[in-house]
Amino acid sequence: KNEVEQSPQNLTAQEGEFITINCSYSVGISALHWLQQHPGGGIVSLFMLSSGKKKHGRLIATINIQEKHSSLHITASHPRDSAVYICAARFMDSNYQLIWGAGTKLIIKP
């Protein structure tokens, strides 16, 4: 069964802290997405990766194919980073369907 799990479910941190959100998946994938969803529902795609590491500004995404695990890191966190972060996987047995994690609600306090 294709499954995606995220942890933690909720995360509260102080401004400036280094943030890590984890995502694990059950079987082989062809791609993994990290997305950000703000209150009000807008979803923004942050990263799509199938191997290695990607960096954009203060955001870093890594994936370990052998361990079926991906992490999203935020350096020098800021209150505007407060949002729900979701990982979603495209499994090799489906060309089109994304299986979504439940999301991690991140709150950064000033």
Next chain:
Amino acid sequence: DTGVSQDPRHKITKRGQNVTFRCDPISEHNRLYWYRQTLGQGPEFLTYFQNEAQLEKSRLLSDRFSAERPKGSFSTLEIQRTEQGDSAMYLCASSPSGAGVDTQYFGPGTRLTVL
């Protein structure tokens, strides 16, 4: 316009009524997806189009749900005889064609409330 647009943004309806939502993808994006998201949950895949062809449909999409993309551009999602359990955010996403993996670009969503 450089993004995915959805209309309406909010819809309140009475149980039993039919509703129709529209999604306009990014120009030249061949792939179009519909998702449904309920409060506190991640989006659930509903259906996928490549051009005008509906290639995949989730079991979540009951007989009351139908989606079309007649000319391979905009898409509509219709829900007939709405139920309170249909209340959710309906999200549309599009992505360009091409081999390999892709990035989906999401619209703002249509929030449906069934009374």
